[in-house]
Amino acid sequence: MMRGRGVLGGAAGDVTPGFESLRASGGGAWTSHQARSSPLRRAAGRGPEDFFYRAASVLRQKNDLKETRGAMAAAPRAGRRRGRPLPALLFLLLVPLPPGGPPGADAYFPEERWSPESPLQAPRVLIALLARNAAHALHTTLGALERLRHPRERTALWVATDHNVDNTSTVLREWLVAVKSLYHSVEWRPAEEPRFYPDEEGPKHWSDSRYEHIMKLRQAALKSARDMWADYILFVDADNLILNPDTLNLLIAENKTVVAPMLDSRAAYSNFWCGMTSQGYYKRTPAYIPIRKRDRQGCFAVPMVHSTFLIDLRKAASRNLAFYPPHPDYTWSFDDIIVFAFSCKQAEVQMYVCNKEEYGFLPVPLRAHSTLQDEAESFMHVQLEVMVKHPPAEPSRFISAPTKTPDKMGFDEVFMINLRRRQDRRERMLRALQEQGIECRLVEAVDGKAMNTSQVEALGIQMLPGYQDPYHGRPLTKGELGCFLSHYNIWKEVVDRGLEKSLVFEDDLRFEIFFKRRLMNLMRDVEQEGLDWDLIYVGRKRMQVEHPEKAVPRVRNLVEADYSYWTLAYVISLQGARKLLDAKPLSKMLPVDEFLPVMFDKHPVSEYKAHFSLRNLRAFSVEPLLVYPTHYTGDDGYVSDTETSVVWNNEQVKTDWDRAKSQKMREQQALSREAKNSDVLQSPLDSAARDEL
Incomplete structure (x- = not known):
């Protein structure tokens, strides 16, 4: 099996650079001679309003000093008239100040002046994309990811593909080469061989070895995000269309450890469960349809989210989450989404699904005996459904789209x-x-x-x-x-x-x-x-x-x-x-x-x-x-x-x-x-x- 890992374009085994490290800002502490230097001298050259304000401050300090000295003087000097430059002081105090007061008006000493704080940088996000036999969907899925409104320099890509019988690897490689300079970093994990799992019955069959491999890949993506000190990791399935460009920012704003955007489909199917049996299987509940149809809107606590979801790695409890190996107490079905749901349960992390907005679409899963042609046509139908009420889902501009030769279906x-x-x-x-x-x-x-x-x-x-x-x-x-x-x-x-x-x-x-x-x-x-x-x-x-x-x-x-x-x-x-x-x-x-x-x-x-x-x-x-x-x-x-x-x-x-x-x-x-x-x-x-x- 051929594997490559590392920064795209580098040799296999290269270490992917993490996000930039925090550096101390420039500038040092104040010194004693700076504190004793003349305020009037330091005020020179700063503009007229600032100068007069500082001059008035200096005169007040001098007068206070004279009064103190006079009180301590001997009796023969008690009758001496103390000079007070009242005309000059009144003149300076009557000088109009700029609206809102001069810069640093709250500070008594000029050394206490400050500038407004700059805004925080956008969070650091790693997007993890796993693809297998997904060439039919990648042009559109990747186009949707490109349009997410999050700074690309604060976004890293982690992409893995394996066991393909189509040209998924070729499409992904073409895209990553084109966008690698736009994103903070890219980690590329292709596996060209083998093309099949030994225990699978077809490309749509989920065998135990396929489940295990998916769990290991998700765990590797999670580890990469932790190693580079990412704030969040966004998992996206290769056939999920995130059409709302604000989806990532909206999920971040929910401040949940694990949260998913509710994705629409042609049926009742979506990327969450409202109920789970004691053995970890899906359970129908009265709560599901009102959420799915958006009769109830909000962010809801659910026992399962999958396919597309966000993990907040800043939360302390996220350290206890894992995709692989399964939790030591795990006895349910060997299924990647159920294993992770159990991990969240044991870590006391509540999963949430949000349906406040329309975020995107996903296809309804096909049966195990379905073909890749079935899957391609199913995804195409998702694109048709998008167009009923939304603009078309446009493909990526960085990769060449496949050409289609139309026909009349046998009609005249x-x-x-x-x-x-x-x-x-x-x-x-x-x-x-x-x-x-x-x-x-x-x-x-x-x-x-x-x-x-x-x-x-x-x-x-x-x-x-x-x-x-x-x-x-x-x-x-x-x-x-x-x-x-x-x-x-x-x-x-x-x-x-x-x-x-x-x-x-x-x-x-x-x-x-x-x-x-x-x-x-x-x-x-x-x-x-x-x-x-x-x-x-x-x-x-x-x-x-x-x-x-x-x-x-x-x-x-x-x-x-x-x-x-x-x-x-x-x-x-x-x-x-x-x-x-x-x-x-x-x-x-x-x-x-x-x-x-x-x-x-x-x-x-x-x-x-x-x-x-x-x-x-x-x-x-x-x-x-x-x-x-x-x-x-x-x-x-x-x-x-x-x-x-x-x-x-x-x-x-x-x-x-x-x-x-x-x-x-x-x-x-x-x-x-x-x-x-x-x-x-x-x-x-x-x-x-x-x-x-």
Whole structure:
């Protein structure tokens, strides 16, 4: 096994220099001749205000001395008039002083003058990063570390990697070479061989030898921090994204021995436990979810923090903390995070987790049999989730980013609908597709709000007689009109270009984990089975919640679609597009997500269906769904271009979504147990997409 240790660029075995030692400040103590020298002489050359102030002080001292001598003089001298330079003294005392008094005004003697104290230097922090097979995450993780608001000259880096089958070592080495001059010091511990642990079943399997090696590495990092007299050590996992640049300073300000920032994920999972069994295993408690969802905010005492956390090495109790070897009384599971939690317990050090701010994200752990591709796609999904409510997590500027070659996933075309005035949605969606390697054609949506009556009439648009919104009792809005026309134009392009199968996205969706792979696998199964299909929902809102939908035999993750809302994403065939156009929907328009269920004959309102004689669209749905909305009605940041509008033929009648949080928000919160599609064939990837702790 090849190992290198020491300052980057030095020979193996070089000792990493610690932080700078404290040195005595310059300047000596006052001497006796300085104390006896003339105050007036030393005051010369200091500016007029300072001079007059010092002169007045000297005159007062001389007069006091004369009075003392006069009292001690003999009787013949008692009647002698004592001279007092009152005019000069009054003149000097009336000289205006600078605002707030002269420098050192509180001091009687000029030697007592002082300058204000300088602020304390930033604490000395060592950041410990352990990485194994993490090349897919390092570009983004390291970029986040670079943006932490802490002086780099007061920050040391301790980086270790081992047992890699990817290019983790290459990426880390490139980064460390580029940044070593920016940080106080760098300790680099690579181990190129062996590439596997002898007792592991795969790269995601945590064997006993892997646990032990991780404990030893963390202990070595802790020792390095203590040896260089660091004030703090920050442990960060290689796939944890610290996106709040103030995270380190916020944790330091909490003044806790061991404290972690609560990291978000796509599920209930985070980097802390609220309960632990008597054997050291995870225990569900009622306290966890309110903290995880930030219904309760603060810093909370917990039995376990892991992945990313800060240790205050200034605290006396921190000397008793250890990752390895386990405490002599330790009898629990051989697991690095449990071993350290036990060490804290024995040292009477309380762990804390803080959720006052949004600090960052981490991926949900995968199963032991997962592959490195699974892990890379899982981390990519973390990046997609970040973009829903935050700016993208940008990669490090010091290392070259891997290139991605986008494709159309086997479709003839991938459409993405976006309103020109919704630039934020467009940029987020294009970035999300780029991260997944999906090539798309941007389609400018029809802005119904910008259409006037003459434009609507020129297209021959008429509303379906008797249509009313089921929640508000209102007719079609201009926003819904524009949405319908946007999809209608795509159906026309599909027919005009003869596209056999196309994928359509709206711009207000978020992706499930493994989206690309799961959809491609589904379409392969559909093709192999020879299924006759026209439309496949990829994302929707189920409106029929009383009975399960019928599963499609021999095709994983597919059901026959029942009454559904939303057109977030769907696959459409050339045959399906022709059926939709042949229905002449512009002359009897209703919202597009009401029109589609009419066309596959699952709409509950028979009066609507009566206007469309041929309702033979063969519609299916992915199950479980692969996309869902970025925001639901009433969420912070929720914006609706279809509902927040005006009635299609009367601009004086304004419409909006249900801000009163009444019927529309209460309905469809969850499917009944009996209505769930439990008999659908599941793929091996489905379990990873569920919200599991």
